[in-house]
Amino acid sequence: MTYWLRVTLLTTLAVAVAVVGASILMYLAVQRQLVAQADQTLAETAEFVIEINRRADPRRRGGPFFRPTLISGRPDVVAQVVTASGEVTRADVQQPITSLVTGEVKQVATGQLASYYGDVYVQGSDGNRYHLRVHAVPFGQGQALQLARLVDEIDAALAGLRDLLLGVSAGGIALAALLGAIVARAVLAPVTRLTWAIEEVGRTRDLSRRVGATGRDELARLGRSFDDMLMALEMSLRQQRQLVADASHELRTPLTSLRTNLELLARGHPADPAERLQVLDDVVAQMERLSNLVADLIDLAREEEMPFPVEDVRLDDIAATAVSEMRARYPRVKFRDELRPTTIRGVRPRIARAVTNLLDNAAKWSPPYGVVEVSVEGGEVVVRDHGPGIAPEDEAKVFDRFWRAANARHLPGSGLGLSIVKSVAEAHGGSVTLERPSDGGARFRLHFAAAASS
Ligand SMILES: Nc1ncnc2c1ncn2[C@@H]1O[C@H](COP(=O)(O)OP(=O)(O)OP(=O)(O)O)[C@@H](O)[C@H]1O
Ligand SMILES: [Mg+2]
Known part of the structure; x- marks a missing residue:
């Protein structure tokens, strides 16, 4: 029925x-x-x-x-x-x-x-x-x-009254049925329209369609929620497509140079064994960059799933571990840390990844024997370096996937580090911001909203 x-x-x-x-x-x-x-x-x-x-x-x-x-x-x-x-x-x-x-x-x-x-x-x-x-x-x-x-x-008289009432009742019921049908049709019209729109989205898979409900009633709200849902779906689909497009583009460059180097080696070039070794070293380095890139991509793609447990995490401990790792990786950079105990709710490996990425950038762009300052307090990690800093016109782009400054091309990296930091921060209800200190260098402030500082 x-x-x-x-x-x-x-x-x-x-x-x-x-x-x-x-x-x-x-x-x-x-x-x-x-x-x-x-x-x-x-x-x-x-x-x-x-x-x-x-x-x-x-x-x-x-x-x-x-x-x-x-x-x-x-x-x-x-x-x-x-x-x-x-x-x-x-x-x-x-x-x-x-x-x-x-x-x-x-x-x-x-x-x-x-x-x-x-x-x-x-x-x-x-x-x-x-x-x-x-x-x-x-x-x-x-x-x-x-x-x-x-x-x-x-x-x-009673018989007359009975006939009259029977007639009135029958007429009233017939009228009620007619009016009920008209009212029901009018009430259901917006629902019917919404159904058509949804069916069409299901059939055409066209997420750009909108119901376009007007008014302030419950059904208009339903229509608007549906539009919002379509918009969110459309956006996430577009982001996914963008990621795939960017990723395949980025993978092509190291693959091409790998292929060139391997073809050279296959043809017996260069003849000099020392140079051959150099090329082989290059190939290994390129392979490593490639696998790093793939690991980063997998990380980014997985970010939304959050498969790890959410727990109380000591931000200062994570920073201490990351700093000691970085000291080993960049022996020529001096790390100065000031870590106050602070606990947040979050996913430990993701937070560690974000902190490591910030420290890695700071060390990578530090001049030899430069100083990187790290401080942790009140659910916030602040990393500051004394390198070239980031130009004001690039500020908006640093957190984009695959974006790297023009002067960064000679350094290793894929341009995914900061976008991972940003998605980790947002997944935890926090934020990451870039500050440009007046005396040069860059300062990144990674803030976690669910901070329960102790
Ligand atoms: N501390 C910094 N000082 C100067 N420039 C920076 C700093 N951090 C990031 N940048 C600029 O922002 C770009 C993007 O940084 P991001 O960490 O996302 O990528 P990457 O370090 O180049 O590569 P990856 O981190 O994936 O290995 C860098 O290439 C660099 O141009
Ligand atoms: Mg980086």
Whole structure:
């Protein structure tokens, strides 16, 4: 069953319950009112008959005084006196109507019942069935006064009311179904539009499509969230494509020179064994750069997955380890460190990688016997060197993948180091910033947001 049909049916059902319930209540209320009026007439007439008979001349008892239909001005009421055995002793109509004498009337005559109201249906001599409202009250010793009134007009009125209410209910329900269908269609229109858009994205795999929802309602918000999701997907896809393109471009250069060198060697060049050794050394160095590059790329690609555990990490310990590694790698650079204990939440190998990359750059661009200052405090690692620094126009690019300054081409490296630092910082909710001290060199500030300094 479609959602549209379900909404339509539910609204119709709700309206139907309300309309039918209201109709039944109204019918019952009117019926009660009409019956109460009829009963009132009967009660008043009974009082009247009892009263005139009480005042009547005892010698003329049984005479013309028992004429309620004439005297009370209620010709529609018939009256008769019934004994406990059910015998009709007096009646104001020519023939006593014995079929009106029910068990309850006899009980009133014997005094078992104080009074009685009820409905009786009798078969008339014309063959019609008549509906009468009956009332009985005690009337002297062992007798009951029974009054009856035709209530056919009440029945007719109720039947008319019933037909009217049936018609109104049926019309109301039909109208509710129609309006429900229209409303449901209008309500579901934005959902339908959203579905089309999503289906189209699924079919064409075109992430540049947008739903373009306007307004401030819930569905517009859903549409906008969907657009945001598409945008994020599109961006990450574009970044991935960019990475693959950049990486293959960067891999081509070392591969070409490797190939050239190997072809030379294969053709027996250079002939001089010492030069051959030199070329072989070059080949090994190029292989190493290539495998470093591949390792970096794998690292970058894995960054988002974070397969390592997140734990409390002592930033100062990581920096101390990295500094001692760098001292061994760059014996001609002097490292001056000031490491205060500070703990952050993070992934240890990634943070170590970021710190190492910063130190490596600082040492690589330091002049011989230059000083690299490292400080750790309050969830922050600051690395400063006294090398050439970074030109202001390059500041925006240093964290880009594969970017290297023009003057950096003679030094080893692939240009991935700082982009790894940046992605590590961002994965930890932190940041990395470059500062240019007034007295030259470069200063990198790696800040971790989730710092719990101790
Ligand atoms: N401390 C620094 N002083 C001067 N220039 C720097 C410094 N750090 C980075 N740079 C510049 O930024 C570029 C990018 O640095 P990055 O660390 O990303 O790459 P890399 O060091 O060249 O290669 P890799 O780190 O991948 O081996 C460098 O090539 C260099 O031009
Ligand atoms: Mg580097």
